[in-house]
Amino acid sequence: MRQEQFEEFVRGNLPALGRYAYVLTGHREDAADLVQDSLVRLARAWPRVDEAGSPLAYAKTTMVRTHISTLRRLGRLRRSEFEDLPADDGFGSVDDGVDLRRALRTLSPVQRAVVVLSFFDDVDDVTIGHQLRRRPGAVRALRHRALRSLRAALHDNPNVEVRR
Amino acid sequence: MTDDLEQRVRRELTGSRYELGLDPDDVLARVSGPKRRSRPGAATLATVAAALAVAAAVTVGFLLPGTSEAPVSPPAASASPAATLNGLPPGLAPAGDVAEVIKRAPALVGLPPGGTRSAYAAAAGGGVWRVVMVVDGGVAGLPGGVLDVPSDWAPDGSQLLLTRDGETTYVKVYRPDGHNFCLAVTGGPAEEQLAVLERLVTTNITR
Structure with a gap:
């Protein structure tokens, strides 16, 4: 059964x-x-x-x-x-999506996990911390560094404009 | 204020491009569930009977280490290795002549003496092409340089030793119940060997 x-x-x-x-x-x-x-x-x-x-x-x-x-x-x-790279789904700019996907690839696995849990699952930092076996403060720091890395990677690409 | 980048990331992750499209039957065939049965549709009744007999014999040898039973006879070609050792890479099948698999170049010189031995090998090509397990073997050190073992390999409190020697990665597990297990993986990239060993140890021995 x-x-x-x-x-x-x-x-x-x-x-x-x-x-x-x-x-x-x-x-x-x-x-x-x-x-x-x-x-x-x-x-x-x-x-x-x-x-x-x-x-x-x-x-x-x-x-x-x-x-x-x-x-x-x-x-x-x-x-x-x-x-x-995952194929573009037809929504939005092709270049924009590919660049973001490439930028996401620059994140470490744990940074990407924090990004996914934050923006895909929409769960709070305590829950993320439990899943990753880290404190909420560490989760916030990981997300901060991940977003900073994404901005840096996207800024390095002259085709993409990123607003802070 | 919501960051524009955060919104873009949210849109990216929730878009439709991340559909993986896995086939449930294919996935279930690779994943051995609790008391998973062989799938009769994949073989004749005779082959299924042979596979179940081999699986039962090898499982007894695996779960009750230290028995003096001789290694089981060569399994039927369609016998699922997952029936005894969950998480094996696709393409590996139980080998009838364990000693030959161990001697094949590069020879697995670091295995402990004695114990109950089983071997899995790929027919041709593939990434990781040999896995050998010794249950309750004799005392012997593992060859090569010691590698760090992540703590999540042993949630049950087992003690682990992981080494890399030439083209082979070894792990020895001392379980709290007194049994010990030695696994050797060779033939593929070191990273793949480590990933395979992690999967084999955590799904078969330490959980």
């Missing part, structure tokens, strides 16, 4: 989990790996996660923590910085 519930959960939430992984990593291949690794962990913890009633939240937290894991970071170093 629990196996069936797990499979039902995966089938029902895979689009959201895949999207979350892609937003976190910025790489299609890394995102697919991250989904697989996170679901392997979720499968092992499934009985207690299912009883707690929050498998999606558990899966997303696992995904974030796995993504910022030191050794996964090493595995990504050999990838080209600009390969496999």
Whole structure:
């Protein structure tokens, strides 16, 4: 029965989990790996996660923590910085979107995780701190540095105008 | 005042371009859930029976280390390695001749003596092409230089030693229940080996 519930959960939430992984990593291949690794962990913890009633939240937290894991970071170093940028969706300026995507690629995994949790999940710093195992003050500092890095990366591109 | 850059980042992340389009059947086939069964649709009944028999035998060897059972016979070609060791890279299959896999160049010279051994190898190509595990082997140091082990590898309090020697990465895990595990990964880039070892240790041994 629990196996069936797990499979039902995966089938029902895979689009959201895949999207979350892609937003976190910025790489299609890394995102697919991250989904697989996170679901392997979720499968092992499934009985207690299912009883707690929050498998999606558990899966997303696992995904974030796995993504910022030191050794996964090493595995990504050999990838080209600009390969496999997510395609433009047709809204807004093409150059503008590509430049921002490239700028996001310059962030460290933990900085990108803070950005995603802040601007994609819209969760507060206490919650982010819990997910990243950091204090809220450290989360604020990480977000500040991430935004500063993005501004710097975008300013380096003469095609993009960024307002402060 | 809301920062314009923050709004742009929000629009970027919530746009439609980050759809990954994963196939649920493909993902589920790679992810071994609790008491996951082999998928009958993927093989004949005879093959499924053989795969389940091998999986049961190897699982017993893995969960009850230290038994004196000889290594299991070569598995059927379609036996899922995930049935015994979750999180293996795609393309790796259980190897029948464990000793041959260990001796293959570059030889895995750092494995401890004795113990219950299992090996997984790729038929051809691929990134990481050999994984060998020794459960409850004898006392022996690992070769090569010591690497830092992130604390989240051992949420259960296991003690870990991680080393890199030539083209091979080794990890030895001493679990609080007294059992020890040694894993060796060779054949691919060092970064990929580390990522694979992290996945194997945290999903099979320390959680």
